[in-house]
Structure formats: C-alpha cells, structure tokens
Amino acid sequence: MSLKHAILVLLDREPGSGYDLTQRFAKGIGHFWQASHQQIYQQLKKLDEEKLVRFETQAQAGKPDRKLYRITPQGQKVLKRWIKASDKPPVVRDALLIKVFAAQPEDYPALLAELDRHLQIHRETLASHLAQEAGYFELDEAHQRRIRLPYLTLRRGIRYEREWIEWLQETRDLIAEDRLPEQGA
Amino acid sequence: MSLKHAILVLLDREPGSGYDLTQRFAKGIGHFWQASHQQIYQQLKKLDEEKLVRFETQAQAGKPDRKLYRITPQGQKVLKRWIKASDKPPVVRDALLIKVFAAQPEDYPALLAELDRHLQIHRETLASHLAQEAGYFELDEAHQRRIRLPYLTLRRGIRYEREWIEWLQETRDLIAEDRLPEQGA
DNA sequence: CTGTTTTATGCAATAAGTTGCATATGTATA
DNA sequence: TATACATATGCAACTTATTGCATAAAACAG
Structure with a gap:
C-alpha cells in the first residue's frame, strides 16, 4: 500500500x-x-x-x-x-452517487439538501486550495520552479474540487426542476 | 459502509x-x-x-x-x-500524485511513462462511458426521463475522466519540458 | 478436439482503515 | 478559575477490502 x-x-x-x-x-x-x-x-x-x-x-x-x-x-x-513502479488508478467508491442513482421523487428534498451540503464542503475545500495556490504565486520564480511538481498536485486538487462543484450545481438544479412540475400539477 | x-x-x-x-x-x-x-x-x-x-x-x-x-x-x-441520511465525501488517496509530488529529475522518464499509462487507462474508461451515454441518447424522451438520475451519475463519471485526462496531459507536457533543457545543456 | 472464456460460488489469510478510548500537560480563552 | 484547545502518543476492537486459491461445467474459438 x-x-x-x-x-x-x-x-x-x-x-x-x-x-x-x-x-x-x-x-x-x-x-x-x-x-x-x-x-x-x-x-x-x-x-x-x-x-x-x-x-x-x-x-x-x-x-x-x-x-x-x-x-x-x-x-x-x-x-x-x-x-x-506503476500502480492502478484508485478505485472510485462514492456513496453520494449511489443515492443520486437510486433516488425516487419522494427522496428529492433530502437529496437536494445532501447535494447542497456537499456543495458547501467542496466550496470550502476549494477555497483552502486556492489560498494555498495564492501562497505559491507569491514566491519568486526560482522557488516556484523548485516546488513545481508539488504545485501540479495542488492544481489537480483544485480541478477536482471545481469539477465536483460544477457537477453538483448542475445536478442540483436539474433535480430541483424535476420536482417542481409535480408540485404544481 | x-x-x-x-x-x-x-x-x-x-x-x-x-x-x-x-x-x-x-x-x-x-x-x-x-x-x-x-x-x-x-x-x-x-x-x-x-x-x-x-x-x-x-x-x-x-x-x-x-x-x-x-x-x-x-x-x-x-x-x-x-x-x-448524509455521508462525508469520499477520502482521496492517490498514489500517482504522491509520485508526482516526490519525483526528482532522475525519476522523470519513469514518471512520464506512468503518466502516459494512466492517460491511456482514463481514455479507455472515458470511451466506454461515452459509448454508454450514446446508448442513453438513443432512447425516446420518456425513457430518458425515467433514468435521468442514473444518467446524471454517468455524466459525473464522464466529467471525472475528462478532468483526469486534461490534468495528465498538462502535467505530462510540463514535466517533459522541464527535462529537455537539462538534456540539451 | 483442445484450450480459453464464461458461468457460478466460495474459503482463508492478510492488509488497510475506522472508531472509540486512554493518558498527560501546557497554553490560550472566556 | 474553569474550559477548551493544542501538543504528543498509543492500544484494542472492529470493519472493510484485497489477494490467492479452489471447484466445476458449459460454450465457444481455433
């Protein structure tokens, strides 16, 4: 391991x-x-x-x-x-996606709350990563160069969080729309 | 669990x-x-x-x-x-990123090979996801609507793979550049 | 007709990760 | 002065996941 x-x-x-x-x-x-x-x-x-x-x-x-x-x-x-040496990409196991996969209309309110909660967590993590990135940008070029690879891993973290946020927003909105017509009907 | x-x-x-x-x-x-x-x-x-x-x-x-x-x-x-109920986002544990984080110039050739290997794996996974998506698009609207949430989880998989591919390409190229000037010097 | 893949289930051992608890003190906060 | 937080390390029990092996027959490919 x-x-x-x-x-x-x-x-x-x-x-x-x-x-x-x-x-x-x-x-x-x-x-x-x-x-x-x-x-x-x-x-x-x-x-x-x-x-x-x-x-x-x-x-x-x-x-x-x-x-x-x-x-x-x-x-x-x-x-x-x-x-x-070489490794396999990490396995993906995401409980939230099981819930999205399986949710029925009666679960939507709880699911939306859960999506919002995750949205908040990912926004906070992103903010913390961006603060770290800002610190990197303040360094002189020589020092930046020395920690370029660690910085690239941080970039990955930033992209990962941004990806989550985008998907969560999109999904949240689509599910919210889905629910409204049924309430109005 | x-x-x-x-x-x-x-x-x-x-x-x-x-x-x-x-x-x-x-x-x-x-x-x-x-x-x-x-x-x-x-x-x-x-x-x-x-x-x-x-x-x-x-x-x-x-x-x-x-x-x-x-x-x-x-x-x-x-x-x-x-x-x-609610869960925490899954923990992130990625061996490849440890390697990127820790690599020294002498490790770059092996690291580039490893990045390429992962790139290939993620491209294959993406292709398989896109094939599945194509199947979804062929369904009539009513049926699409019925499996909309499962489809949203597939979208997440697609985005996840695309994200990886973009980062891997970017990182691969940056590391490759880093190495070349030293070979030429 | 021979070898590989698919169907079908499982045990045993080990590794890896989580949860809850325990101890002990200095320092900062209310 | 009491309370909480940071420093500092660890055990024990449990859950979860991985690795390697074993069995057995049909179906398909060469």
Whole structure:
C-alpha cells in the first residue's frame, strides 16, 4: 500500500514526529492523501520494524516524549524504487452517487439538501486550495520552479474540487426542476 | 459502509445472483462504485444474516446452484432511510500524485511513462462511458426521463475522466519540458 | 478436439482503515 | 478559575477490502 510511501516521502523531505506528520498530511498533502493520526502511528511502528525509518526519543519537560523519525538509507532505496513502479488508478467508491442513482421523487428534498451540503464542503475545500495556490504565486520564480511538481498536485486538487462543484450545481438544479412540475400539477 | 447499500439498490431494481451483481457492478455502476465478486459474496452473506435480503436456490443442470437474491421489506426500509441520511465525501488517496509530488529529475522518464499509462487507462474508461451515454441518447424522451438520475451519475463519471485526462496531459507536457533543457545543456 | 472464456460460488489469510478510548500537560480563552 | 484547545502518543476492537486459491461445467474459438 501507499500510506507507507507517503510517509517516507514526507520524512525524506524533513524528519518529524508522528504528530508532525499528521499536521503535514492535513495541511500539506491532504489534497491527494488523507490519513488519521492512528494510521500514521501504526505505520511508523511498522516502518521502524522494517528498518525503513528510525527514531530518536526527545524527552520534553512535562510533555510526553517526542519520537523524531528519520528515513533510513534502505527507506530511501525502497522509496526510489516505488516511485518508478506503476500502480492502478484508485478505485472510485462514492456513496453520494449511489443515492443520486437510486433516488425516487419522494427522496428529492433530502437529496437536494445532501447535494447542497456537499456543495458547501467542496466550496470550502476549494477555497483552502486556492489560498494555498495564492501562497505559491507569491514566491519568486526560482522557488516556484523548485516546488513545481508539488504545485501540479495542488492544481489537480483544485480541478477536482471545481469539477465536483460544477457537477453538483448542475445536478442540483436539474433535480430541483424535476420536482417542481409535480408540485404544481 | 455503503457496499451493502449499493447491493440493496441493485437488488431493489431487480433480483439477481452474486454473479449477476458482479456484472452489474462492472457494467452498470462501475463509474461510481467498484466491487469484486469476493466482496459481493461476502456482503450478500451478511445481508442475508441481517434479513435485509433473502435467496432462493435454483438448481441448474450440471452447473453449481444459483442463489437468486431479493431485497426484503426490511431491506427496503433500511435502504430508504440510508438514502435520506448524509455521508462525508469520499477520502482521496492517490498514489500517482504522491509520485508526482516526490519525483526528482532522475525519476522523470519513469514518471512520464506512468503518466502516459494512466492517460491511456482514463481514455479507455472515458470511451466506454461515452459509448454508454450514446446508448442513453438513443432512447425516446420518456425513457430518458425515467433514468435521468442514473444518467446524471454517468455524466459525473464522464466529467471525472475528462478532468483526469486534461490534468495528465498538462502535467505530462510540463514535466517533459522541464527535462529537455537539462538534456540539451 | 483442445484450450480459453464464461458461468457460478466460495474459503482463508492478510492488509488497510475506522472508531472509540486512554493518558498527560501546557497554553490560550472566556 | 474553569474550559477548551493544542501538543504528543498509543492500544484494542472492529470493519472493510484485497489477494490467492479452489471447484466445476458449459460454450465457444481455433
């Protein structure tokens, strides 16, 4: 699986604790990979057993010990190999679309509410991605060039959200129209 | 989870065997939900235990017995309730984007090959969706209206694939450009 | 007439992800 | 001063999905 590799990628850029990584997943690469702290801690444990990462315990006054993880040379080797390998596109499994597929006129009010809720979520996510993009545009050209590939993944996130929003609006409106004539009849 | 509900939706439209459902997942709703036959058989077993479906065994000459599943009234009730409930948007986890994010110039040739491979897969999926859409357009207006919501989910699949193709082409070209000046220098 | 695909169902083991809980303290907010 | 939030890590139980295997016969292609 790839959560392991996502962690290796982040640790290859900069060592960090499980907590750090949780933040980096949420803020940095959440547009293409989401992971909870439980998953991250579990995987760090396994990666350590496989010697792909190692850690130093940093005692902190009062707070619990912080484990600072680093990628090992083996880890880097495994990562390099994985980047050059090939994967299948991710499977699509979308509960909302099951509902749209199966909805009958009596379900339309609830469905419209649900579509609106998703619309709102996707608008918020898009706004957050666009804010991140604005930060990228403020960088000088040399720095932009250095993080061009990460930026391209953000572009993908932006496009993905825009796509959702367009479809949701279109679908929402079509379903709303469908319902009205029946109310008027 | 929602595989159960996807199965209930299909059985609510028409009874069928595990094998039937596997086909219907692949051909009918594969654009928003994918499931292997193992998963389907496992879930049918559980759905039967929960009394949300029941089955009749049809002995067939030579072939193994076919189990014809039907949704029960309880199943329909559970399904109705679920359709009106709300879910979170699916989590995004895309291995290809990890690779784009992490790739260094020495990885570009392999990455370009991988992007091309995905491009091909998405083009094939799009072609298959468009063929399905063409079938929809051939129907008379009354029939089109009756399956309008399922069609809207297909539209989403089409848009999704188009989105991927556009991003892959754009990204592919940008990475290819990036690499060339270094070869020429 | 031989080999591949389609029809038809399933078990077992493993991997991956989710949910709920537990602990402990510093720091900011009301 | 009480409450909530951020820091920091983790276990246990459960659900969900994947991988690999097994069986068995008809139907079709070469």
